[in-house]
Ligand code: CTP
């Protein structure tokens with residue numbers, strides 16, 4: 538088994554509203570992309586990483602990842618991303634070495650997902666369970682609403698999970714999912730669900746929450762800096 542990681546970092550970060558794309562914004566002492574590549578290369582079993590970067594920032598991305606690749610001994614390739622997240626995932630998959638039969642797809646925006654989360658997800662990918670997502674129980678009551686804002690349904694909270702990345706897949710299954718259902722989802726597991734395959738949720742990690750808004754930066758910075 539050989540594990541490859543695709544880190545998607547090609548988004549612009551509109552909701553964060555920083556001067557540069559989100560992956561290059563420094564939080565807790567380093568750009569988000571640097572934190573994400575450090576965690577991926579520190580995870581046991583990972584043999585290659587592909588970073589999918591904005592076409593405008595390929596050199597900047599290469600400069601950030603080079604020292605991490607050198608000190609970890611793990612090859613890290615930087616490639617250009619696409620218009621939607623799904624396009625960027627596919628772009629990264631194309632560059633992943635053939636020997637990687639397990640693929641972890643990770644958002645650079647979840648920069649503080651720890652190496653053990655990568656390891657937990659990769660270890661859960663098997664022939665019988667080809668698609669794994671980390672998730673946490675939901676604390677709020679969630680309502681499903683119609684176009685006019687009226688509540689249609691209140692799902693039982695106990696059955697809900699807020700899912701994160703890295704999400705892990707057998708490479709052939711992920712390629713089939715993207716080939717069949719394109720880039721039309723906010724995560725990769727959804728595409729596998731549409732193939733009719735079962736997706737297993739394993740325990741996520743609070744530090745793997747996504748940085749989307751300036752408030753998320755404050756919250757996650759506090760979380761990671763308070764850890765021992
Ligand atoms: N992403 C990507 N290529 C895209 C869009 C998103 O690689 N065309 C990546 C982002 O870089 C991020 C992850 O997908 O790591 C999750 O996306 P999101 O949090 O929505 O980031 P952005 O699209 O950059 O932010 P926004 O939607 O606020 O513009």
Ligand code: MG
Nearest residue numbers: 548549550622
């Ligand atoms: Mg986005």
